[in-house]
Amino acid sequence: MTATQDVDRAAPAGPSFEDRVRRVADAAHRMRHHVLNMGEVQGQGYVGQALGVADVLAVAYQDQLRLRPADPHWDERDRFLLSIGHYAIALYAALAEAGVIPVEELExxxxxxxxxxxxxxxxxxxxxxxxxxxxxxxxxxxxxxxLGLRHRGVASRVVNLLSDGELDEGSTWEAAMGAAHHRLGNLTAVVDMNALQADGPTAGVLAIEPVERKWEAFGWHTVRVDGNDVPALLRAFDSLAEADADTPRVVICDTRIGSGVPLLETREKAHFMRIDEHEWQIARDQLDQGAQR
Structure with a gap:
């Protein structure tokens, strides 16, 4: 199932797994370029997180979500909720690749x-x-x-991308309890585990491990995966179909800040990056060199 098609979920098997991997990986590469181009407009920003989560968003928008790009308010669409507002630069890149907004508008x-x-x-x-x-x-x-979609009889899914820092918030766990209590099998949480917050490493701000056992204890079907490994991500999302129909699902994605650009992967102050003018083209060159290996 792709983001650019309105298809029945029970339709015959589509592309091969290898074709899906290629489609997602190519989109993620272009999305990283979009992120660098947008970041250069401001000279700074939440570029590291966007590069790190690009593979996760590419899987969502190129392979998993049911959308009509020309009709973003289509009632039967899957809903993708970005609760991490500062990750907007990453979502814009995904929306552009999915055809929801023009690539030219990213400028x-x-x-x-x-x-x-x-x-x-x-x-x-x-x-x-x-x-x-x-x-x-x-x-x-x-x-x-x-809950509202189920009450209305709309067979759409809700996917919420949240950060590992949001697991420090009590409201997140209240919601997790509520989802299990109401048996919301149409809800999937995706956690970006990049191990960094504004105040420093997540483990130092407020330790959240063991994350899988916490979600399982709250009644969720839980999968953990390398969030920068496209084939592993696709298998993880495919495996959600094995969950009980009334069980909420969570995919915990371990990602690397700046993934795909070594210059930025090793940046010391990486939560909000300030990138020198001459470094943007170096970053793009490194991204392309990595893709050619």
């Missing part, structure tokens, strides 16, 4: 009167389901949305 990122503000705003951007700012709210919204 306006963060500019006055742009539909692409630096923090995600549902009122501005097609395909942006919720406004993300204060962290820890996304999963609660997802629970309410999943």
């Amino acid at each position: 306006t990122y963060g500019s006055d009167e742009s539909r692409l503000p630096m923090s995600g705003m549902a009122s501005y951007t097609p395909g942006m389901e919720i406004s993300g700012g204060s962290l820890g709210h996304g999963l609660g919204v997802g629970v309410g949305m999943a």
Whole structure:
């Protein structure tokens, strides 16, 4: 199932696994270029997180979500909730590759009167389901949305991308309990485990491991995967079909800040990156060199 097709989930088997891997990997590569191009407009930003989560978003928008790119408000669409508002740069790249917004519009990122503000705003951007700012709210919204869709008899899924830092928030775990209590099998949480927060390494701010056992104890079907390994990601998302139909699902994705660009993977202050003018082309060259290996 691809993001650019309106298809029945029970349709005959489509592309081969190898074709799916190629499609997702190619999209993720282009998305990383989009991120670097948008970041250069401002000279700084949450570029490291966006590069790290590109493979996860490529799997979501190229392989998993049911969408109509020309009709972002289609009632039967799957809902993708970005509760990490500062990851908007990453979602814009995914929306552009999915055909929801024009690639050319990415040049306006963060500019006055742009539909692409630096923090995600549902009122501005097609395909942006919720406004993300204060962290820890996304999963609660997802629970309410999943309940509402089920009540209306709409067979759509809700997918919430949240950060490992959001697991420090009590509201996230309240929502996790609510999802299990209401048996919301139409809800999937995707956790970006990049191990870094604004105040430092996640483990130093507030230790959250063992993450898998926590989610399992809260009644969720739990999968953990290397979030920068496209074949492993596809297998992880495919495996969600094995869960009980009434069980919420979570995919815990271990990602690397700056993935694909060695220059940025090793940057000391990586939560909000300031990148020198001459470094942007170096970053693009490194990205392309890595793709050619």
